[in-house]
Amino acid sequence: MVSVKKVYLDNAATTPVDSRVLKAMLPYFENNFGNASSLHQFGLDARVAVDRAQKKIADFFACSKAEIYFTSGATESNNLAIWGLIQRLRLDQPGFQPHLIVSSIEHDAVLESVRALAARGLAEVSYVPVTARGVVKVEKLVAAVKANTVLVSVMYVNNEIGTIQPIEKIGATIAKLNRKRPQKIYFHTDATQALNYCDCRVSHLGVDLLSFSGHKIYGPKGIGGLYLKSGVVLEPLFFGGHQQNNIRPGTYNVSGIVGLATAIDLIGASNRQRENQRIEKLRDRLIATVQREISGVVLNGDLVKRSPNNANFVFRGVEGESLVLLLSERGIAVSTGSACSSGSLEPSHVLAALGLAPELAHGSLRVSLGRFNRQTDIDYFVTELTRAVKRLRKMSPL
Ligand SMILES: Cc1ncc(COP(=O)(O)O)c(C=O)c1O
Structure with missing residues (x-):
């Protein structure tokens, strides 16, 4: 058989795991396999690895360690951010019908999530159009805001056409609007495609919630995270153990977490x-x-x-x-x-x-x-x- 040259140009779909990431992960499958919630030494070793990883990730986003939550990837992070926030606000204010705004070019993990809320009568949704070049116009977004608007979700970098959205400008605009409103508008960005290339410091962007994923940044699949600004409360999607402040219970994926942090660290260090x-x-x-x-x-x-x-x-x-x-x-x-x-x-x-x-x-x-x-x-x-x-x-x- 004639061998064909292999050229991978689909890095927005997924990336290969960087060998340095794999090397950092391997010990957590074999020797350091403990459950990070166990009290014995195996557990403590795993806990230390999770803490260190959380710190590295927090440094990248310029936030505090306690604001980083681990998930199975950006699909889950987006669902947790959107459903978690809406469900929490509905529980806090019975009878309140929340309104949310998303761009029309969001990934399905956002679009289907808001559609599912709307289909169940749990929220009203507005879709903000983009220009012919695929960029959200902030004025259009502002025009869609209503008295009951609680959430704006706009992706940082589009996964198909690569357009970079004006997140910093949207963040500043929402902060300005919030000064004059009784009902706060929270700002979420799906930054899955942005980490490799864009400034992701959260206070700079003015976001309350930010989703990311390991497998788009030369890390493993099945691990991702959500930045959740201190003071923002979410209703969990899953119930069970008490890990991660009950917001995302489940045994820590220690090797995945170490891989995610190493991948993020490599972006920062390079x-x-x-x-x-x-x-x-x-x-x-x-x-x-x-x-x-x-x-x-x-x-x-x-x-x-x-x-x-x-x-x-x-x-x-x-x-x-x-x-x-x-x-x-x-x-x-x-x-x-x-x-x-x-x-x-x-x-x-x-x-x-x-x-x-x-x-x-x-x-x-x-x-x-x-x-x-x-x-x-x-x-x-x-x-x-x-x-x-x-x-x-x-x-x-x-
Ligand atoms: C912008 C964006 N959001 C979310 C996702 C879903 O990420 P994951 O595969 O980690 O669930 C992707 C992956 O294609 C994406 O490109």
Whole structure:
């Protein structure tokens, strides 16, 4: 069999575990396997590891250790933030009907969570549109605020088109509104795609709650966290043990927690600015070459307010899914915004929110670079992409 070069350009879907993260985790499977709640030495050793991890993570977010909660990932963190807050406020104020605001390009872990609340009559929801370049306009968000608004949830970096949302500006605006309102508006951001590239100091951002996940930052899958500002009270989603102030009970995933903290520490310790510049340079060359070599190509999202690792294209007359499959045969991993549901290709809600015509949205291709990509990967990808687009256009000329 001919061996095919392997190029992974789907880092927004998940990242490989950094070998330094794996090395830090391994002892917690074998020798230091204790339950962090046990009183004996095995338990104490595990407890120390959890405490240290919490401290490292708190340093990254510039918050206190007690404000970091561990979850199974960003899906759970988003659900805990949204459902936990709404349920708590409803219990505190019987008969109160809360209103919340989200952007129309949130990840499904936020969108489905608020839809589920609305479907059960537990909250009213407003969806704030984005510009054609995929950025939330703060004025539109302010216009959606009502007397019963209790929560605004806007993601930091969009997972499909990589747009960076004005979180700091939204945080400052909400703080200003809160000075004149009896009902506080809480601010949550899903920062899952932001940790590698953006400033995540919570007081700088003005957020009350922030979700993150291990497997997008070269850490393990199945572990994530929620920053919960001191004084913000959530109703738990799970009931059982008394870990994590009863807010998220369950035995600590010690190896996962150590992996998450090591991954976060590596972002902080590495020169983020230099790494961002390196990835951005690769990405910009990729975009320039694709635009030069292939006709009928559009770049989705904003040119400037964009995560350095993301490129999202539309190729006229080509279906994204066919491209992904052809490229996969050549050892390349990328993804598409179109999802095949019930036999027909549905463009993603993100591309629809940009106002892209459905026939264009079907040709979208997301390329997300990461720590381990080099120029040779980009060269190989562009050559194969050019061939694949030509081949598909020949097969079904529109
Ligand atoms: C923006 C965003 N939020 C939430 C999630 C869900 O994260 P997890 O896989 O950790 O549950 C993802 C993962 O795709 C994401 O990109």
